Amino acid sequence: MKKFLIAVSALTMLGGAAISSAQASPSEDLKQFRAYFFKKFPGVKLQDYANGIYALDATRRFEWEAMEEFPPYEDGVEVGKKLFNKYDLGSCFQKGGIGIKQYYPYWDKKTQKVRTLEQDIMACLKKKGVDTKKAKIGWKKGKLAAISAYMAYTSRGKPTSVTIDPSKASLNAYNKGKIFFYAKRGQLNMACADCHVYNAGMLIRGNLLSPALGHTTHFPVWRRKWAKKTAAKKGKSGPLDGFGTIHRRYGGCNKQVRAKPFKAQSETYRDLEYFHTYMSNGIKLNGPSVRQ
């Protein structure tokens, strides 16, 4: 039992229909990735993919649009903005940190690693002398996610613009992310692609599976499930309860198949984010967004 929690049982998944081979260039991958979805969902336009399952199902979309009328994340974004200003985070970023989320994640030449927005926010907080432990600023939710949500909010409407650096180390990171995405894992032996490529649009029990194309545009998300869980734990609800970063989601989706989740901001998830986000290049940011 235990061994399945860690072991990736098959690395042969790259034979799948959406990606040609491990060696294909990122731009070839991108072309095939979307060609696959365009064929599968002929009525759905590229920009619609930003809306996840709501791009596929009219009834669910109707409910969702009603939720977005009075967005439950609005107060949380306001908290994020206050924190952003309070700690003068704009000074650590280009353009004062406004309207730049579309460039994340990026290849950091200095460290030779993929770098995420959350990492840059955390580094800036440290630079400003914030005791993040004392201020209870963690990686996956709460205040950090709120700051990230505010920065996402200021980037709404900008097309995802991730550059895959052509250096060997960067391509290696990209490929690691891609392999992770297609590799079966966990006791239940499922890959991200099993649910979000090959069976996108299908129902797993009552859950409609979203296409991976457009997945990254609306993070951090506000999930009702997370909001309920946090509120139940604290005994009262607060404006940040529903927020979660994309790494929080990765962890949840790993746990679903009884695989051991990786740490938020681990190299594994950052590489995954690099590949995953690049696939959505050109799709406009619309975060934060509400999800179930």
Add this chain to the structure above:
Amino acid sequence: MRKSAKLITAASSVALLLGALAVVPGVASADEALAAQGKKIAENRKKGNCVACHDYKGAHLAGNIAPPLVAMKARFPDKAKLRAQIWDPTKNNPNTIMPPFGKHEILSEKEIDAVTEWVWSL
């Protein structure tokens, strides 16, 4: 008559509770009892959870990822083949999304026997 019907149900549920396969004369056969046990395992979210992907007669909120489980005896005249599909579906199709229930020890051998019996009854 009524009374005996009640007794019979009681007897068969006791048999189920004990996981006993003893044949209660005139009531459910051992196979049927095993199938009933299999159905419970199949519908348990933490066990088979087959209904997440497969529809079948009487299924509640089934998913639609996988082919519906119908006419199984006709499609799998050989019960051992059916069991093998449940034990390790990746043998037939390495890319399948169906979990390898036996190979990855999601279900015990006994549980797989029961689930196989149930699927075969569909």
